[in-house]
Amino acid sequence: MSELVRLNEVTKVYQGGITGALNGVSMTVDEGEFTAIMGPSGSGKSTMLNLVAGLDRPTSGTIEVGGADLARLGEAGLARFRRDRIGFIFQFFHLLPNMTALENILIPAQLKGDVVPGRANDLLDKLGISDVADKYPARLSGGQQQRVAVARALINHPTLLLADEPTGALDTRTGEQVMELLGNLHRDGQTILLVTHDAKLATRHAARVISVMDGKIVDDARLESPERTPSEVIRVRSQETSR
Amino acid sequence: MSLKFGVLGLLKEEPLHGYEVKNRFEAMLGGTWEVNIGQVYTTLQRLERDGLVRPVGPRGDRGKLLYELAPEGRKALSHWLAQPDSGPQQLHEDIYVKLLIATRVANGDLQGLLARQKRTFLQRLRDLNRLEERARRDGRIDLARLVRGALLHTEADLKWMDELSSERFGTEEGNPV
Numbered sequence: 001m002s003e004l005v006r007l008n009e010v011t012k013v014y015q016g017g018i019t020g021a022l023n024g025v026s027m028t029v030d031e032g033e034f035t036a037i038m039g040p041s042g043s044g045k046s047t048m049l050n051l052v053a054g055l056d057r058p059t060s061g062t063i064e065v066g067g068a069d070l071a072r073l074g075e076a077g078l079a080r081f082r083r084d085r086i087g088f089i090f091q092f093f094h095l096l097p098n099m100t101a102l103e104n105i106l107i108p109a110q111l112k113g114d115v116v117p118g119r120a121n122d123l124l125d126k127l128g129i130s131d132v133a134d135k136y137p138a139r140l141s142g143g144q145q146q147r148v149a150v151a152r153a154l155i156n157h158p159t160l161l162l163a164d165e166p167t168g169a170l171d172t173r174t175g176e177q178v179m180e181l182l183g184n185l186h187r188d189g190q191t192i193l194l195v196t197h198d199a200k201l202a203t204r205h206a207a208r209v210i211s212v213m214d215g216k217i218v219d220d221a222r223l224e225s226p227e228r229t230p231s232e233v234i235r236v237r238s239q240e241t242s243r
Numbered sequence: 244m245s246l247k248f249g250v251l252g253l254l255k256e257e258p259l260h261g262y263e264v265k266n267r268f269e270a271m272l273g274g275t276w277e278v279n280i281g282q283v284y285t286t287l288q289r290l291e292r293d294g295l296v297r298p299v300g301p302r303g304d305r306g307k308l309l310y311e312l313a314p315e316g317r318k319a320l321s322h323w324l325a326q327p328d329s330g331p332q333q334l335h336e337d338i339y340v341k342l343l344i345a346t347r348v349a350n351g352d353l354q355g356l357l358a359r360q361k362r363t364f365l366q367r368l369r370d371l372n373r374l375e376e377r378a379r380r381d382g383r384i385d386l387a388r389l390v391r392g393a394l395l396h397t398e399a400d401l402k403w404m405d406e407l408s409s410e411r412f413g414t415e416e417g418n419p420v
Contacts, residue, residue, distance in 0.1 A: 228373070
């Protein structure tokens with residue numbers, strides 16, 4: 001598989017504090033990978049995502065996405081990059097309240113000047129939210145709002161889908177459904193970089209888990225997916241047999 | 244002990260032969276607790292001696308004996324089910340001792356050990372996730388529930404390791420050596 005993202009010795013220093021700073025991070029992500037980034041609050045995991053998204057610039061080091069060195073892009077170029085190549089999902093959805101679900105989904109396509117009729121409806125269909133197309137965000141449940149946000153992130157066929165705690169504001173069941181959705185997108189070939197606190201959910205869908213601590217990558221685990229029998233994974237012991 | 248009450252519980256559903264008890268018990272736990280047939284027969288004999296179960300009819304072909312729950316057994320089962328599990332928490336994993344020792348004899352590689360241990364637990368989470376998915380797909384709801392419990396336990400262990408990891412050893416009070 002070919003390389004899609006490359007971070008080379010990336011450092012990010014924030015004035016007045018160290019929280020969220022990055023300290024010499026290098027990593028690559030291949031096309032088609034579903035990677036989870038995990039770490040405590042303030043470890044720099046969201047900073048990594050924002051830098052890859054071109055929402056922020058590193059203090060030093062280079063970031064390449066799809067062969068493009070983000071440092072070589074000016075502000076307009078970076079905006080174009082974000083619009084055309086990146087889909088971003090946030091914890092709190094960030095939908096515009098005075099627009100309907102459908103209008104929200106179409107924003108990136110309109111900015112690009114590339115509104116393909118039917119594409120938004122196909123997405124609404126695929127994400128199971130066709131019935132809320134004409135509703136305003138305030139009338140939608142958290143799960144529905146996040147699905148609308150996913151559709152908005154996908155409308156321009158992004159090369160890379162970035163998700164920052166997409167289940168953080170959802171209840172367990174709804175969170176599972178949104179992650180299931182990301183898992184399906186990944187099975188269809190979407191490259192996904194996910195920041196999350198939830199190791200249970202992350203490992204269900206992502207086969208790679210990068211652990212970040214104090215602005216550094218402390219582990220990069222590629223998980224296996226063998227068929228294991230229950231007794232290979234769990235042993236229930238009674239007090240008597242363990243004695 | 245839970246094999247005894249597991250047997251009583253299964254017999255409450257319907258009378259069973261010894262090997263059926265074994266099969267159902269193992270199926271319920273998805274094979275995560277293997278019992279040998281000898282253990283099951285010993286348990287049944289002891290339950291019969293104590294008047295909690297009784298044979299139904301004569302021995303069948305190949306000497307098989309059907310057992311049912313006796314009224315005393317019904318009472319014992321209800322009592323057991325009504326009691327919350329108490330007593331100290333059982334921590335079976337070697338990792339608890341290992342990590343406590345590692346924090347004491349800090350040789351600079353505690354973070355390395357934690358990272359390696361976390362990795363194996365992440366893999367375990369993935370295995371458990373796949374197991375749960377399969378159990379649900381196959382309609383094995385008992386196993387799915389059990390796996391769910393194991394998933395949450397492993398998640399808690401991972402959180403504990405994250406706490407150890409961010410404790411900054413040697414700078415906090417109560418950290419000897």
